Amino acid sequence: MPELPEIESIKRDLQRALIGKKLTFVSIKNPEFILKNKIDSLKSILETKLLEIKRYGKYLIFLFEKEGILFHLGMTGFFLFFLPKIYKKYLILSLKFQNINLNYFDIRKFSKIKKIDKFNWRENKELKRLGKDALEIKEKEFKALIKNNKRCIKSFLLDQKVLAGLGNIYTDELLYRAKINPFKTTDSLSEEEIKKLFYEMKNLLKEAISLKGSSVKNFINVKGNKGKFQEKHMVYGKKGKECLRCGSLLIYKKINQRGTTFCPVCQAF
DNA sequence: TTCAGCCTGTCG
DNA sequence: CGACAGGCTGAA
Numbered sequence: 547m548p549e550l551p552e553i554e555s556i557k558r559d560l561q562r563a564l565i566g567k568k569l570t571f572v573s574i575k576n577p578e579f580i581l582k583n584k585i586d587s588l589k590s591i592l593e594t595k596l597l598e599i600k601r602y603g604k605y606l607i608f609l610f611e612k613e614g615i616l617f618h619l620g621m622t623g624f625f626l627f628f629l630p631k632i633y634k635k636y637l638i639l640s641l642k643f644q645n646i647n648l649n650y651f652d653i654r655k656f657s658k659i660k661k662i663d664k665f666n667w668r669e670n671k672e673l674k675r676l677g678k679d680a681l682e683i684k685e686k687e688f689k690a691l692i693k694n695n696k697r698c699i700k701s702f703l704l705d706q707k708v709l710a711g712l713g714n715i716y717t718d719e720l721l722y723r724a725k726i727n728p729f730k731t732t733d734s735l736s737e738e739e740i741k742k743l744f745y746e747m748k749n750l751l752k753e754a755i756s757l758k759g760s761s762v763k764n765f766i767n768v769k770g771n772k773g774k775f776q777e778k779h780m781v782y783g784k785k786g787k788e789c790l791r792c793g794s795l796l797i798y799k800k801i802n803q804r805g806t807t808f809c810p811v812c813q814a815f
Numbered sequence: 816t817t818c819a820g821c822c823t824g825t826c827g
Numbered sequence: 828c829g830a831c832a833g834g835c836t837g838a839a
Contacts, residue, residue, distance in 0.1 A: 817838105
């Protein structure tokens, strides 16, 4: 479910509420899930303070005094400061930070939770194989990555090993804004197009973060509220509708098993 | 590079 | 009922 802007929104909400607080109680509500994630126990973080929360790509990293915990929310993972009845059956983990309860849920159970080394958290196996974070990457590095590649631009943007953070919503929205056909190969892009792509990516992500992410179906933030960026979507989930720029009908095709919506005219091949 | 698989829900 | 869903992995 969540891509970079959603994870960043979650991170900011969690930070505001939890930094400096001591983890006083942990309760595992779905032992099979925790077992599958190979977490033997969470004792090492109990009774220690939460010092920092980081985001890298679509990962969230909680740094406690002695150890870190990494979360990847998959398609349908979410945190809430309360426990609604309707979500009880999806509850994985309950954490108590002094006076605040934090519950972690996952509907489809594609998420990942791991204990990681606090000091070298970036060296963790999962994080190490990610490319540069989409918010942090510099124009020069972005250019170099693109030139070093020759598959279609959509697969390139989606590949977390190259660029971390973009998912299906934001790649479609980005390619629409940059007026680039998702099937175009990276080596066919002009300097102009690459530059446009880079700046549109930064703007798109910043705008999405400022509106607290996109809530198309499941995404809710820590307080249970929806994001607002879905109101700004131009193509995602709009196949068959008219392009807001030129009026042509938006087309839907699959790329890498992912639904892809684009305007055949504005984003001509 | 493709494609089933991981799971659960919803929509047509 | 099948197709699809903000993701990702591992095997052919």
